[in-house]
Amino acid sequence: MAKATLPHLAIPGATLELRVTPKASRNEIREEAGQLRVYVTTVPEDGKANAAVQKLLAKALGLPKSQLTLVRGATSRDKTFRVEP
Template sequence: MTDLSHLARPGATIAIRVTPNARRPGVDLVEDQIRVAVTETPEAGKATEAARAALAKAMGVAKTRLVLVRGATARDKLFRLDGP
C-alpha cells in the first residue's frame, strides 16, 4: 500500500479514482493520480465506503475525518480532510 501521510493536512482535498470489484484491494499512485482498488460492489455506497477506509489507512488518519465532497456515484471522487 502506498504511503500518503504527506497529504494528511486539515482542509486538504484529495482526488481519487476508484476501481470497484477488484481482485486485490490497494492504494496506488499512478502518474500523479491516486487509484484505490476495492473488492466491494458499487451498490448502496459500499465501494465508496471501502475507498474511504482504504484512503484513510494510507494517509494514517481516521476514516471519519474524510468527507466526500463530490462523486458519490462516480468512479472519480473528491474527499476533504477535516479536523486537526
C-alpha cells in the same frame, strides 16, 4: 506498489481527487503520474464501495475515517475527499 502510505497528503483542509475501480482483485492504492488510483474488492451498490474507499484511504493517510468526507462523486468513479481538521 502493494500498499501506498500517504501521510504526506494528510493536510487538514486538503482535497484528494482519486479514481476508483470497484470489484478489483485486491484492495490497493496506487500513485500513478501524480494521480491517486484506488482499487477495492467491494461491489458498487448501496454505498459499500464508497465506505471501502474511505476506510482504505484513511488507513493509508494514517487518519480516522471520520476525518475524511466525500465531497463529490458518490455515484461516479472519480471522487473527491476532503481531509477534515
